[in-house]
Amino acid sequence: MKIKELKLNEIYKMDCLDGLKKLKNESIDLIITSPPYADRREGEYKSIKTNEYVNWFIPIAEELYRVLKPSGSFFINIKSHCSKGERELYVYELVIALKKKLGWRFVDEFTWTKNGVPGRFKGRFKNGFEPIFHFAKSSEIIFNPYAVGVPMKEESIKRANRKATGLTKNGSGFAGMRRNETMVNRSLALPSNHLHIPQKSNQYTLQSKHPAVFPVELPEFFIKAFSDEGQVVLDPFMGSGTTAIASEMLGRKWLGFETEAKYIEIANERLKGYADSK
């Protein structure tokens, strides 16, 4: 039985596999990460070869499974690159392995659309989206859909009110949702598994110094919908700390690993900047 040796709200300069071994079983509420992609960022991180990627990730995913609570969720953002005019398949193979070899439940795939980096390629268009895969350990996960409700269109509100006068027969009809949540939030529409978040040009921000940051809106969305206040969010590949910032903003505790000292520095600066601005 491992013990929990690590304090919260810190980024540890370790390989994530070493770091994860220091965490207790079922001590984490939510995992959000974007690991290094295969064959990218040579020089920055040690580049993982495409055909070794799944085997490289499996021991990490095993540890993630161990430390996550049964009510927790694991979100992973990763996209295959193209090589010789074909998109690689390792991301699909990874998803299949996580379920079939390690027993993760594959809840859903999100598509995050953004403004693609321009480029003309032989036989295809620039890339304008990335998938985010949602895994869990059980069917009873924390889920607060109305925390990410979007304002309804005018017309839809009217229609909803019309409908609401003739009360529906069954209370809720929806698993895991209390009826009054629906009523209270009449003006909020539920989002879908499509997230449109244009990538910002981070030219003069601290964020820009890390080569592969996702926008803060991404972890924000998943933290709101799939965790409660005060819970613990883990990012095993912390990079410049976007997951930590989002956690701070939303009143969650957090924890992360990162091997590059310079990114830890950037992340701590960003966190300090956020704390000062409050």
Added chain:
Amino acid sequence: MKIKELKLNEIYKMDCLDGLKKLKNESIDLIITSPPYADRREGEYKSIKTNEYVNWFIPIAEELYRVLKPSGSFFINIKSHCSKGERELYVYELVIALKKKLGWRFVDEFTWTKNGVPGRFKGRFKNGFEPIFHFAKSSEIIFNPYAVGVPMKEESIKRANRKATGLTKNGSGFAGMRRNETMVNRSLALPSNHLHIPQKSNQYTLQSKHPAVFPVELPEFFIKAFSDEGQVVLDPFMGSGTTAIASEMLGRKWLGFETEAKYIEIANERLKGYADSK
């Protein structure tokens, strides 16, 4: 050596595997289809079981490979359903099998975002996107990206013109693209692999009578970008004929198979309606 027994611009009431056998090697320029999804619409079509889906599709994909020209492309729209709170994996397995077992080149994945069918589910949101997978036989495929160019933003046009005054040193640098194509189309920006096409409410249209139609904009996009005028488009699962309509609209010949007489009737009505409206 098979001979081509079938006339163009017709929907044949056959199982697509039987129909495909009547087509000559390399006689088709473009394939666009949305096959029946696994475990759906029982009663309408014979439902294909999730765990048998890949093996069911492989012989069809082999025939598609045989009839497609080396310069052709194959687009397949298919999305896994959810079962017991998990999204099934057979679509990823299919993509992997098409490449690794049958030798198809996997060019790219498109994401088609739409307005999701409302519904509240346990632990996940409504579905707001479907993938479309692009396969080919060679790296030398027909590709007309500017046929689907979207108007550039005002500001980008100005910038482009400024740049164009100081001509770049090398002619093109980009394979498969003639320089003047770029210049002539200065006011068009290339799209990405993200297509946003809200699904129309087809409640009162002929289209609605088929349970699983994709919007005509979808085949339109692929026909424009990946085929030339006068070429032959095949849809092995024609349904209510959306691929045929799009082909007619764009001056392509077409051909399709469909086992249900009532959908062939609907498709022919739609085609007649289109012809009359011209």
Added chain:
DNA sequence: CTGCACTATGAATCGCTAA
């Protein structure tokens, strides 16, 4: 202060050339 011009850059990829 506003408007416009200009610049930097974002998980990119390909073909060519030199080694």
Added chain:
DNA sequence: GTTAGCGATTCATAGTGCA
């Protein structure tokens, strides 16, 4: 033969600086 490096290409976005 193979590989590594370099230049060229593409545009949405945000920030800077000047008129």
